[in-house]
Ligand SMILES: [Zn+2]
């Protein structure tokens with residue numbers, strides 16, 4: 001038996017001024033076996049990149065356990081505006097939606113207004129609830145296991161790179177799959193990353209966590225898979241990494257976004273401000289402080305990353321210790337139809353970490369520990385990011401840019417990007433930059449936003465040392481710049497380091 005409800009309405013720009021999300025309740029009876037939802041709305045925006053006029057209405061669903069912000073138990077999935085329909089059943093659901101018990105009671109369709117024209121938007125939602133005739137089949141289905149991804153426990157058998165000791169590991173911290181608006185399965189993306197030789201990959205679907213289960217399933221592949229969620233609000237995007245729970249994204253003001261930031265950090269996760277540039281979409285929140293990292297390089301460099309670099313540097317100059325990370329933000333790779341000109345690991349994030357099984361790591365909250373009682377391997381990577389032991393390159397090839405300092409003057413360059421040195425009564429500090437992939441490019445050495453030296457390079461590999469009086473300074477960092485394509489198109493960044501900090 002199927003019961004169908006149709007919910008139609010109109011919402012004006014005025015009505016959603018305080019909160020862009022609104023909820024349409026419907027009833028789920030006992031013995032519901034499948035819920036199918038489809039929707040449409042007036043004057044839908046159809047042009048790419050949000051140009052032109054039109055409305056965009058996002059959709060999601062909450063079950064009878066509630067929908068109060070933040071982190072309600074009843075969250076059952078979200079697909080933004082990327083799907084006209086979805087379903088949930090005990091043992092299956094559309095990617096992005098959580099299968100499992102279809103609890104009887106009042107459920108809610110959530111609509112989120114991404115874009116609205118002055119005349120408002122008409123919406124039309126159809127909910128079809130199928131019911132089992134006999135109660136028995138429901139009982140059998142119920143035994144197929146928990147459907148909540150956060151209930152999943154990590155497997156011991158992950159096969160990260162086997163060599164022990166810290167080394168430079170390369171990966172991509174930002175990509176999407178069919179669990180949100182990407183075109184690839186999780187497996188396609190992960191196998192592509194393995195093929196590229198990446199050591200780690202974070203899958204960061206928008207506003208859902210249903211891809212975590214797939215990552216667990218693939219955890220025997222020779223790559224560290226990091227569960228992530230791109231917390232996607234109408235005022236900016238933030239990547240969350242390392243927690244195995246869905247993070248509420250319905251932030252409609254500064255306080256709620258800050259609450260999400262604090263929640264993620266308190267639980268032991270990592271969070272970044274994503275693509276803070278005009279085409280990002282930008283970060284419209286006023287709050288920039290307290291985010292340990294920022295996606296300074298998203299997609300190929302020419303994709304407006306100069307803006308993000310300037311934003312990041314302005315925070316560094318104020319003494320905000322924000323770690324620069326990169327992410328391809330890939331939404332489609334072969335065999336899916338291409339939607340953008342680049343693939344995974346453009347750019348590549350390099351971290352200095354030890355992911356061997358024996359690596360000693362600090363004590364962890366239980367949520368970050370696998371079943372075998374050991375910290376999950378991704379924790380070493382996230383710790384390296386927290387420490388700023390990170391540089392970024394255009395691609396996962398041989399290009400490297402490593403900045404060290406000899407802070408105590410003993411002749412050894414033991415200080416790494418992200419570390420802090422003390423100004424030493426005006427005694428200059430020796431720095432060293434190792435460049436790989438430098439042919440016909442230029443090495444920029446930058447302190448407090450100002451280039452202190454620009455060196456043309458005429459070989460692939462080179463090593464540069466320089467001395468600097470660091471008193472009164474805030475940071476030192478390096479960039480590898482050079483032409484790409486026709487010279488009149490100007491230079492791009494080929495690689496960049498995080499700063500070595502100076503204790504003011
Ligand atoms: Zn984004």
Ligand SMILES: [Zn+2]
Nearest residue numbers: 174176230329
């Ligand atoms: Zn993204």
